Amino acid sequence: xxxxxxxxxxxxxxxxxxxxxxxxxxxxxxxxxxxxxxxxxxxxxxxxxxxxxxxxxxxxxxxxxxxxxxxxxxxxxxxxxxxxxxxxxxxxxxxxxxxxxxxxxxxxxxxxxxxxxxxxxxxxxxxxxxxxxxxxxxxxxxxxxxxxxxxxxxxxxxxxxxxxxxxxxxxxxxxxxxxxxxxxxxxxxxxxxxxxxxxxxxxxxxxxxxxxxxxxxxxxxxxxxxxxxxxxxxxxxxxxxxxxxxxxxxxxxxxxxxxxxxxxxxxxxxxxxxxxxxxxxxxxxxx
Numbered sequence: 001x002x003x004x005x006x007x008x009x010x011x012x013x014x015x016x017x018x019x020x021x022x023x024x025x026x027x028x029x030x031x032x033x034x035x036x037x038x039x040x041x042x043x044x045x046x047x048x049x050x051x052x053x054x055x056x057x058x059x060x061x062x063x064x065x066x067x068x069x070x071x072x073x074x075x076x077x078x079x080x081x082x083x084x085x086x087x088x089x090x091x092x093x094x095x096x097x098x099x100x101x102x103x104x105x106x107x108x109x110x111x112x113x114x115x116x117x118x119x120x121x122x123x124x125x126x127x128x129x130x131x132x133x134x135x136x137x138x139x140x141x142x143x144x145x146x147x148x149x150x151x152x153x154x155x156x157x158x159x160x161x162x163x164x165x166x167x168x169x170x171x172x173x174x175x176x177x178x179x180x181x182x183x184x185x186x187x188x189x190x191x192x193x194x195x196x197x198x199x200x201x202x203x204x205x206x207x208x209x210x211x212x213x214x215x216x217x218x219x220x221x222x223x224x225x226x227x228x229x230x231x232x233x234x235x236x237x238x239x240x241x242x243x244x245x246x247x248x249x250x251x252x253x254x255x256x257x258x259x260x261x262x263x264x265x266x267x268x269x270x271x272x273x274x275x276x277x278x279x280x281x282x283x284x285x286x287x
Contacts, residue, residue, distance in 0.1 A: 002052035003217045007044060013209040016042045018190030028190050031202035040190040042202045051214070054185055054199050055221045061160055062225025063232070069155070070215065071173050072165035073097055077205075080212040081165065084219035085151065088226070091159065092151035093173070102176040105158055112153050115145040161185065163218055166205045167192050187214055 010016065018024070018032065018040035033043040058068060070092035072081040078094040085092035093101065101108050119142060121127065127135040162177050164170050164186040174196050177184045185199040186192070194200055204210040 003048075003055040004220065005048065005051060005213060005217045007048055009213060010044050010047060013213045014207045015047060015203045015210045015213065016044050017204045017207065017210075018042050024190045025193055027194050028188065028192060028202070031188070031194075031200070032190060042190065042204065047202050050199070050201050051217060054201065055217060057199070058161070058185070058218055058221040059225040059228070062222050063228040064225075065229065066160035067091065067155070067157075068218070068222055069093070069152075069159035069162045070218075071097065071162055071170055072211070072215070074166055074169055076208045077165040077211045077215075080208070080215045082151065084212075084215045088219040088222040090219075090222055091155040094151060095147050097170060097173050098148055099172055100176075101152070101173070102158060102180055102182065108149070108152075111145065112149050115142065115149055115153065118142050118145070158182065163215070165211055165215070167196060185218070187211065 016033070021035055021038055021040055024032075024040055031043055031046055032040045034041045062068065068090050070081045070085040070090060071094075072078065073093065073095055081092050081094040085094075098108065118138060122139070122142065127138055130138070158180065159182065161183045162173065162185065164173060164184060167174050167186045167188065168191060174184060174186075178196060183198045184196070185201065186197045187203045187205040188194060188197055188200045189203070189205040192205075201214060203214055
């Protein structure tokens with residue numbers, strides 16, 4: 001099922017506006033439609049075509065049990081990344097990308113465990129036994145870890161794919177994904193390097209509304225995949241091809257049961273009256 005994003009929505013949110021012509025990357029030329037007033041205009045036909053194609057790809061990946069990591073640390077993308085990732089229950093990074101988040105995942109996992117241990121100690125009231133200064137230091141440590149690792153705290157393994165807003169800014173995340181051969185979907189503006197991106201969605205990566213539209217479309221794809229996976233699991237539990245006939249195991253077709261045990265008193269009374277009437281007619285005919 002393709003994305004619900006329309007050409008009109010792309011135009012209204014300014015997805016087609018690229019950078020100034022002086023800041024472009026020549027490798028993005030195939031994705032540029034024209035130049036207007038010193039600004040490159042992105043070819044939205046390719047944008048919507050790729051968006052629909054990758055929408056189905058992400059949906060299928062999630063239906064197969066995969067995960068998508070949302071990445072966008074620039075100010076314009078932080079809120080959209082957080083909201084949409086939480087909506088589809090996927091991990092995200094919307095503040096500073098910690099070097100080694102992917103390539104040194106074991107260490108990052110240890111830091112997440114540290115965060116959870118500190119939270120458990122705080123909730124158990126252990127901080128109240130410390131001095132005010134010590135408690136304040138521990139609380140600040142928790143807040144710092146939550147800010148940097150809160151979005152991936154429930155990520156138990158490396159993601160199957162990344163969705164990145166602004167590959168120039170997120171170059172460290174892009175390099176780590178490429179090192180580990182993790183597929184990468186990216187909103188690629190006219191200053192991006194397409195060689196580093198597996199699946200390109202040419203789009204304005206600076207406008208808040210444009211980012212929100214594209215990121216929400218991929219969140220919808222994740223939700224579709226989750227729904228399909230749930231339906232498959234529930235369908236596998238119900239084996240409708242082999243009905244249960246065990247209730248008839250003790251039934252013998254030659255046996256006749258007394259129907260009167262299933263009838264009410266009023267019905268039985270009517271049947272008795274009818275039988276008596278029939279018996280009287282039989283006697284008259286014999287006479």
